[in-house]
Every structure is written in structure tokens, then in C-alpha cells.
Amino acid sequence: MGYYDDFDDRPRKSQGRRGFFYALIGAILGALLVLVSLPLLIQWGVVQLPSQESNREEGGGLNPPSRQAGSPSPVQTVNVNITSAIADVVGKVENSIVGVVNLQQSGDFWTRKSDVIQQGTGSGVIFTQKGNKVYVVTNHHVIEGAAKIEVVLADGNRVSADLEGSDSLSDLAVLSFTKTDLPITPVPFGNSDRLRPGEPAIAIGNPLGLDYSRTVTVGVISSTDRSIPQDLDGDGYTDWEMDVIQTDAAINPGNSGGALINIAGQLVGINSAKISEVGIEGMGFAIPINEASPIISDLMNTGSVKRPFLGIGPKDLQEIDRSHWQSTLNLPSNVHLGVVVVDVTPGGPADKGGMKELDVIVKLDDQPIGSSADLRKYLYKEKEIGQTIRVTFYRDGKLQETSFNLGSFTP
16 A cells, blocks of 8 residues: 555665754753752762862862862852751740730620620730749730730640739830749840841740740841831821831731740840731831830839920821911921920929920920920930920920920829
8 A cells, every 4th residue: 555665764864963963952851850860869878979078088188189270169068057046946935935815804784794804815925033923024005904914824824914014105014923833934135236137036926816825937137127106096196106126027916925036045026016918928026125125124113114204295287287387376387397285284394494385396405306206206215304305496486495304204
């Protein structure tokens, strides 16, 4: 039928070229296979690379043999066991990370009876012990409104805790409980001022409740200089800006009050907030321990935090209807920022300094003041109780200045 007659076994020139092409493709594929499999062969011990020891033997001494120009450098293996270091840190501090349970009164309309129920949970860190008393730092918002507080230890036992003191402005609270048989090593404070972006950060807490107690997440310090606006009175305006550490270690609801630990096993931050907007991940925040430390000390020793006091009721100029800027406050047209004095505490520092309602503060000492948040931040971070402060303000369109000593108040 012609099938066999179509086969021709005479040599053709094209077959030689085709054979060379196939050989070239085979060589390329073979080289790629070797490159892909070489790391596995080295790992399994099938192939061994020259070590520094063999180089010394070849060189006849401690100095490596001289290499010709263009020859490859000796292969060196460097092992950095970060995972082991993190595990060691967690092993040292995990018993000092506790759960904090907020129990509040709940009434039954029909039975007219009230009971204490669990309102929420958070995290806390054991930071010191004095005699039989163990102290825990957590967030103010974790225990806010609590009728009773319990601390859940690493072994699962719950113990009743006393509230030593709480501060809403810094979002910190200190609790205490009577020592138990569980071995506990308080977490030492580190130095948050020496943190650097990129260094390891370990967050430990109870995300999403006590079922996930002492969860460990690891990341890096993303930034050491961030501020989060705080609306303290719920009016929609910023009253305070909290300075925080930013980390990409996962921090979720329930982590609040937990520990941010450095690679040395030191407490460098108290986890406090997390941006939870849709599509945003890896942005957690912690109160720097250097900022928290004096507040923790005050709460533990006196139960409160005393701060410098002007003796005024402040309101941002930007919150005032613009129609009143000239008609009521008589401000020059070039003034757009400042703090309006809406009331003066009788007998307070500002009253003694001659300040009145509707004065508009634009400077404290030489620091420009554009909002209530600016005013508080300068007062609480730069000034001390009893110090003299110079206030520059507008009254009836005229720029004036007064000085007086700061008082003290407890929020």
C-alpha cells in the first residue's frame, strides 16, 4: 500500500543539524537540573563543599591559599538561630503574662436581682513583686467600669485582683493579687528609647479571649515615633495624642494590656491598640515602657497620676463656628489656630494669672499651640507641677502675655 515504500533510510543532511539541536537542548536541561537539585544534594550530604578547614590544609597553614584573579571565594556557612532565641525569651516570660477579666454588675428586671458577669477580657504583665503582693500592669480600658477584677494565671487558675490605680489619659492601670504557688519571674523593663526600626518584637497576650491565652506573635519594630489621636470625651475631636511604638507583630482584640518584648526578654511596650480598618494589616501599637514607667510607679504607690494644671476649660478654635472668630472673639484675620478658654477655675493658676473666658491661647512659653491636644502634650511632657509658665493669648483682638505657676490635678 506504499507505507513501507515511503520509509527512506538514506542519510540526510538535516538529520545532522537536528541531532546537534537535540544535544544542545539536553545539555541545557541537564545543567538546569543540576542547579535545582544541588542545594538538596548538599543538604542531604551527597555533595560536600570545601570547608574553611580544607582550605587551611591546602594552604599549608592558617592562611588560606592565594586565589587567582577571577576565581570564586571559598563558600562559608553562617547560622543565625533567631527562632531559638525567640523561643528562649518566650520560655522565660510566658508565666508572667496573664489574662485580665472585667466583671460588671448586671441586673435582672424580672427577678430584681443583680449578678456579676464577665463583661470582657484582656491581657496583663507581671512586672514586680513586693512580699506576698504581685503587681500587674494592663490597659485602663480593659478594666474600665469593673465591679470586680480577676487575673488568670499561666496554670489556668483565677485569682481575685485589686485595682491599685488607673489612668485614662495614658490608658494604663495597675492591679495586684496575693502570691500563689505558681513560680513567677516578673518581666524586667527595657529601654524603649533605644529601640530601632527593624529589630525583633515579640507580642504576647490573649487575642480573642482566654481560649487563646499567651499567644505569641513575632515581627519587628516598624517605627519608634508614632502618635495616635485620642478622643477622650467622645465629642469627635482629638483631645490627646498618644505616643506609641508601631510593630507588625499581630495584635488583636484581647491583646490589650499584653507585653511587647525585645530579643533580650525585656518589656519595651504595653500593647494598647490596633488599626482594624478593612484591608489594613500588620499595624499594631504599644505604649513605650519609658513613657509608661513613671505612670506605673505613681499608680502603684499613690493610686493616681498628678499632672500640671492651668485651671482652664479648653476648646479648639477650629471647633468654634468661624462666624464667631471676628464677631465674638475679635481675632485678627490671620489667626486660624489656638485654644479658646471657655471657663476659668476660680482661684486656679490661670485665674491668679489674670486670664478670662474667651481668651485665645496661641503659645505656651515659646511653643506654638494650635489645639487642646498640643496644649496637653506640652504641659504633661515638658512642664512640672509648680513650674512657671508663660502664656501668650489674644483678648479683644490684642496679643497679650501673662505668667504664673502651674498647679496640679488628678484626672
